[in-house]
Amino acid sequence: MNDLDTLLPAIVAGDADAFGRFVAGAEARVRDSIASFAVSVDLEAVVQECMLRIWQGAARFVPDGRPHGLVRLAIRIARNLAVSETRRHRPELLPDAPLPEPAVEPQAPDPMLREVIARCRERLPGQPAAALQARLDGPWRADAELAEALGMRANTFLQNFTRARKLLARCLAEHGVDVATELA
Amino acid sequence: MTDDERRALIEQVAGAWRPRGPHGELRNHPGWHDLDDDGRREAAALAAAMRRLEAALDPDGLSTTAKAVLARIRGPR
Numbered sequence: 001m002n003d004l005d006t007l008l009p010a011i012v013a014g015d016a017d018a019f020g021r022f023v024a025g026a027e028a029r030v031r032d033s034i035a036s037f038a039v040s041v042d043l044e045a046v047v048q049e050c051m052l053r054i055w056q057g058a059a060r061f062v063p064d065g066r067p068h069g070l071v072r073l074a075i076r077i078a079r080n081l082a083v084s085e086t087r088r089h090r091p092e093l094l095p096d097a098p099l100p101e102p103a104v105e106p107q108a109p110d111p112m113l114r115e116v117i118a119r120c121r122e123r124l125p126g127q128p129a130a131a132l133q134a135r136l137d138g139p140w141r142a143d144a145e146l147a148e149a150l151g152m153r154a155n156t157f158l159q160n161f162t163r164a165r166k167l168l169a170r171c172l173a174e175h176g177v178d179v180a181t182e183l184a
Numbered sequence: 185m186t187d188d189e190r191r192a193l194i195e196q197v198a199g200a201w202r203p204r205g206p207h208g209e210l211r212n213h214p215g216w217h218d219l220d221d222d223g224r225r226e227a228a229a230l231a232a233a234m235r236r237l238e239a240a241l242d243p244d245g246l247s248t249t250a251k252a253v254l255a256r257i258r259g260p261r
Contacts, residue, residue: 016254016257016258019254019257020244020246020250020254021244021245023246023249023250023253023254024239024244024245024246024247024250025245027235027239027247027249027250028232028235028236031231031232031235032232035228035232038224038225038227038228038229039221039224039225041212042197042202042212042213042216043228043231044197044198044199044200044202044213044231044249045202045210045211045212045213045216047249048200048202048210048249048252048253048256049209049210051249051250051253052210052253052256052257055253055257108245109236109239109240109245110240113236113237113240114240114241117237117240117241118241121241135199135200135248136238136241136242136248136251139199139200139201139248139249139251139252139255140201140251140252140255140256141201142201142203143196143199143201155192158192158195158196161195162191162195165195165234168237183230183233183234183237
């Protein structure tokens, strides 16, 4: 994948689609860079807050000539947020040593994973497939709201989603995909 | 908390939905505060794995995190 800094002019101009391409390439790197804070901060909230700050502050970003500058900035913001939250709530968990140098090269979904998971998804039964689809289509809605839209109780929705995840994991494992361990 | 309740909580926290504060700021998932340290680690690992899968399922490579962020920028589509 190319350097995501090439998207900067479009992002500064307010092109949300271009920003979506940036988030798609940078998200995993940002999440990985703060993984060691999983106990002291809600990583999902930090990743989303970090991306919103990049969108709001892109016009002020000054490249330093090195590649992947915007991804490095996102990682710096995410780590600062994580350290700040940890200092407030769990100071005993602040790292003693400097954090390791993060990987910054953008990541794109593996084409083979795309193909396999699409096939696995087609095999999901109705209710689990509907729960998965609801989360994919409306991640800005709480599970209770998604459940209501599907005519399910909240617990039933979660059970169906869990079932979808486990069935996907089993199917992916059958195809030798390594992400299946965390999903099972 | 029973084992089933704990698993349901981890499933919720591993999702991308996060509430907003009174000024639109992002907040932690309410269930995250109820998880113990191991539960938080499990939720984070599950979220990372799910985001990878979601991106692979989306034609534009957008995970639910990316979609949630974009929805905040331009409103849900």
